Amino acid sequence: MTHHAPPEVLTSRLGYLLKHAYLRLTEESSLALAPYGIDGRELAVLVVLDAHDELSQLDVAGKLGIDRTTMVALVDALQDKELVERRRSPQDRRKNIVQLTTAGQKRLQNAESARQEMERRFLAPLSSADAARLVRSLQSLVGAPLGTDRTPGST
Amino acid sequence: MTHHAPPEVLTSRLGYLLKHAYLRLTEESSLALAPYGIDGRELAVLVVLDAHDELSQLDVAGKLGIDRTTMVALVDALQDKELVERRRSPQDRRKNIVQLTTAGQKRLQNAESARQEMERRFLAPLSSADAARLVRSLQSLVGAPLGTDRTPGST
DNA sequence: TATTGTTATACTCTATAACTATA
């Protein structure tokens, strides 16, 4: 993934732009999170777990838009790092409730700071107004509820 | 890849937004291009070939930001569909010059129309001003090296 | 019967290494 000048004929194409913006962000994200021993998807799991209580593996998978079979390996990895724990739900013993450990909560805080800093650097070429508009436009396209105030500095 | 309501905690994250915007566009793109028997990446190859003369496989790969080994299969597929032809460069017999066939040019025109129509539909949730700003912002993000001062006016 | 987690398997996309032919 080297930095070559983008070809003129493709830079007006949304597919090219979204793909390469995503690839670039993924690369920066990996670098920013490497010191914390997790990747962006694992961080997303931690964020979801932190925001809700008593989530099963399937619940988390649903929120992230990934398969339940993919979820197994993800939780395995996070459990090996002692950032989450599985426990059987007493209400429904088919379910694995996934919980943040204390170490997981700490890791989440630190990695989140690094991710936010990375995101700021990534958006630096844009004015803050354009950055905010970009986020809101992407939310519209992805189907996010509109009208979510994205005041800079909220969380 | 079903359409489920995006989780609140993730919709402010650029990584999530770019990934899912890209996935959604890719899905729409596949549908729009299916009648033409090509996918978005193959169409991009045709576009690049149409815009330049005497491009080798490596030239095209460079412009698309993909590997030369990936390029082989791509050109194979397009050649099987009789949309492009390989010919040895007389100047440098190591090189394969890739050329659009007449059928390839026609297919390019039709598929491009379909792609543009798809892109319009995809951007429909945005005002035309916001759509234009989105494209320009993405161009800035994809074109600018990270962490450096982005002095406007350098190419 | 249906659901949750799990495993095994396969498929796509991509990159790395090694080979060939040319330079």
Place this chain on the structure above:
DNA sequence: TATAGTTATAGAGTATAACAATA
């Protein structure tokens, strides 16, 4: 010796099918 194309191979990432435990 270096470069362009090719092939074989391997690594992510993801999805499908089948199975065990549970409902």
